[in-house]
Amino acid sequence: MSSNKNSICFSHIEDPDGIISASLIKQIFDSDIHLVDYDNFISEIEKIEKKMNLKNLIICDLEIKLNKVDTFFEIIENLSKKKISILYIDHHNLNSNISERLKKFNVKIIHSENECTSSLIYNNFMDKLKKNSSLLTACACITDKKDNTVIAKKILQKNDKMYIYLNSSLIWYYIKNNQNHQKKLYDIVNLFYNNQYPLEIINICNETKSLSTDLNNLTKNIYESITHLKKISYTEIFNNKLEFAANGILSISDRNVSLVFRTVSNKNIKELVILSNNICKKDIGKITNVIASNLNGFGGGDPKKSAAIISNENFEKFLEEFDHSLK
Secondary structure (H helix, E strand, O other), X not given: OOOOOOEEXXXXXXXXXXXXHHHHHHHHHOOEEEXXXXXXXXXXXXXXXXXXXXXXXXXXXXXXXXXXXXXHHHHHXXXXXXXXXXXXXXXXXXXXXXXXXXXXXXXXXXXXXXXXHHHHHHHHHHHHOOOOHHHHHHHHHHHOOOOOOHHHHHHHOXXXXXXXXXXXXXXXXXXXXXXXXXXXXXXXXXXXXXXXXXXXXXXXXXXXXXXXXXXXXXXXXXXXXXXXXXXXXXXXXXXXXXXXXXXXXXXXOOOOEEEEEEEEHHHOEXXXXXXXXXXXXXXXXXXXXXXXXXXXXXXXXEOOEEEEEEEHHXXXXXXXXXXXXXX
């Protein structure tokens, strides 16, 4: 973490776009980095309200979830009253009501659903970034499936195509494999901040090989358990590798959307990850957000990837409505 406690950045811990966004912001503002997921984002941002010397707050790659929106804006209002500069950079769905509330509290917004967060940062602060930023941003565009957009195309043209794909794959696997080892993820942020590259991460190739083998076995094991609806293939798994399993289903199913869920028995809920391929033209992030909210759950994401939490009793209804919405 940085020694500059006047500037704090919250960024998404779960994928390369969030990690790379954090490293770019640290290059620009020398911010103290806080990597969070959606479960602890609000509780972590609450902790900074009492920091007397805070001057800048940057929030990256974190969608404002509807079920936590009131708490979020209470915090933002309090920080705004203290004249703290707040910058919100994101690519997820941002409805007009939330956008207007952000502006009401003088939050500067850099937002586009077409680009990943890293490319928005790169495009707005290019002159303050180090030489590794172009490749890192290209990797974020690839892993977030935002590589065919206006800004992304310009960034990708600066780098060798196959070299981008190699680094993108390595960093994606490494970050996914270390969600329970946060120190390694903070080490990546610092490594990139110091103008280093993905291939300089210690043991990145060995970890990628190990995880790739696990994913190959996972895909084989879930084949018999897949259920097919008209537009969706889905299954239940019993570990935390939801996105890995969803990718596996997409690769072996003739449906264009995959859904994987895990039952959290002590909370009476199911955690879902939903992915779509490029053939699917629907925005699954928006669909997830609307249906989940209507069923007293919550969720959201981007056009090709989303996540949700749904009560056990509403799960079948969610599947039915989601499948119907893809027609």
